[in-house]
Amino acid sequence: MTGELRYxxxxxxxxxxxxxxxxxxxxxxxxxxxxxxxxAAVAGRVPEADFAEExxxxxxxxxxxxxxxxxxxxxxxxALTARTCPLPLRLATVYRDDDGVRRALEEGAEEFHATxxxxxxxxxxxxxxxxxxxxxxxxxxRAAPASGRxxxxxxxxxxxxxxxxxxxxxxxxxxxHAALAAEAEEVRTYPAQNPQLSKVPxxxxxxxxxxxxxxxxxxxxxxxxxxxxxxxxxxxELTGPWAPYSFATSDTGTTGTGTTDTxxxxxxxxxxxxxxxxxxxxDGAGA
Amino acid sequence: MTAPAPEPYAPRGPVAVDSQQPLARxxxxxxDLLDRLLGTGVVLTGSLTLGIADxxxxxxxxxxLISSVNARVPSPWEGGxxx
Numbered sequence: 277m278t279g280e281l282r283y284x285x286x287x288x289x290x291x292x293x294x295x296x297x298x299x300x301x302x303x304x305x306x307x308x309x310x311x312x313x314x315x316a317a318v319a320g321r322v323p324e325a326d327f328a329e330e331x332x333x334x335x336x337x338x339x340x341x342x343x344x345x346x347x348x349x350x351x352x353x354x355a356l357t358a359r360t361c362p363l364p365l366r367l368a369t370v371y372r373d374d375d376g377v378r379r380a381l382e383e384g385a386e387e388f389h390a391t392x393x394x395x396x397x398x399x400x401x402x403x404x405x406x407x408x409x410x411x412x413x414x415x416x417x418r419a420a421p422a423s424g425r426x427x428x429x430x431x432x433x434x435x436x437x438x439x440x441x442x443x444x445x446x447x448x449x450x451x452x453h454a455a456l457a458a459e460a461e462e463v464r465t466y467p468a469q470n471p472q473l474s475k476v477p478x479x480x481x482x483x484x485x486x487x488x489x490x491x492x493x494x495x496x497x498x499x500x501x502x503x504x505x506x507x508x509x510x511x512x513e514l515t516g517p518w519a520p521y522s523f524a525t526s527d528t529g530t531t532g533t534g535t536t537d538t539x540x541x542x543x544x545x546x547x548x549x550x551x552x553x554x555x556x557x558x559d560g561a562g563a
Numbered sequence: 564m565t566a567p568a569p570e571p572y573a574p575r576g577p578v579a580v581d582s583q584q585p586l587a588r589x590x591x592x593x594x595d596l597l598d599r600l601l602g603t604g605v606v607l608t609g610s611l612t613l614g615i616a617d618x619x620x621x622x623x624x625x626x627x628l629i630s631s632v633n634a635r636v637p638s639p640w641e642g643g644x645x646x
Contacts, residue, residue, distance in 0.1 A: 287605065339593075346596050354577075367600040369607055380607045402577075402595065466602075469594060476592075505582045512582040515591050521603040 279324040282310075282371040285352045286318045286362035286519075287381065287388050293359045301352040302345050303327075312378040313385040318356060319377055327370050336368065357519045361396050363388060364519050391524065399493060399517035401486050403456060403500060404469070406478030406511045407445035442479070444509040449481040452503045452512070459496050460486035464522045478511055485522035493517055 283302050290311055295318075301307045305320035325331060335341045349367055356362040371377050381388070421427035457463045468480040488496045497514065504512030578588040579595070 343593050346600050364604045366604045366606045515579045516577045518577045521599040524605050
């Protein structure tokens with residue numbers, strides 16, 4: 277296990293701009309291009325001792341290793357996204373050698389080209405809506421309930437107050453989603469995130485991705501801010517611009533408004549995405 | 564808020580903005596990142612060292628731990644049904 281494997285980040289059209297000289301990807305390796313079939317795979321040399329099947333499986337159970345690897349993967353995709361239209365691959369796509377990478381390009385060429393055409397010039401924005409915790413109903417000093425009946429009455433009031441807040445938040449979420457879907461070319465909704473795992477407060481009511489032409493991104497973001505920025509019943513979180521991860525497989529996106537399938541993410545081949553994305557990013561994606 | 568000093572190379576990646584703190588731009592969370600890197604993106608078949616089955620195995624393990632799915636909190640927009 278002293279050899280090297282090829283970790284592949286993305287598939288793009290042939291790059292006309294070079295990658296930043298100091299860009300480092302997974303395992304600290306320098307990304308390079310494997311060109312074939314009118315496409316380029318962006319790859320890096322990684323140690324077999326870490327990325328062969330067995331060690332990789334063990335590593336992927338280690339959250340610290342996983343985060344480091346995921347951030348490095350994203351760093352390379354981001355650098356590509358600033359230059360071209362990359363189709364990001366699933367994390368930890370590994371080949372034995374460059375010939376294996378070329379074969380994958382060859383086999384997927386037709387679909388890669390089609391997907392690259394479909395997604396050229398688009399970026400993905402993620403929007404999540406959370407219900408804000410109901411204001412503590414009458415948390416102010418209050419006499420202890422005088423009776424069991426009084427206690428139950430208060431409990432009912434509290435529950436009703438919470439339900440009203442939730443209903444208002446849901447309504448606002450639906451309105452926001454419909455408005456954003458109208459601005460987007462494709463939409464994909466995801467299952468709500470579990471608050472215990474995401475460690476953010478409030479119930480997640482909407483978790484969706486929107487495919488938006490890059491030149492309309494500013495308008496899209498303004499719409500999010502306009503519709504979601506001021507209501508105390510909800511907290512709206514916007515992430516982006518992403519390379520169009522959620523639309524990179526041909527069956528995942530649906531056009532038009534509204535709902536899209538959620539749930540299991542397919543294992544289909546091929547996707548594409550694009551984008552370069554200059555705006556709205558001040559912080560480095562780094563540490 | 565000032566941007567941190569650039570790292571060796573700091574590409575302009577996605578950031579998170581929150582309606583409660585609209586001026587603060589954060590690095591995207593690990594959960595959001597893994598949702599995309601493990602749940603979306605192109606899956607190549609062929610001469611993978613790590614086969615699809617292994618990827619799915621990883622995803623199943625991580626889904627329980629990390630990613631999103633909470634059957635008791637379905638998205639209200641799924642299938643157009645309100646909660």
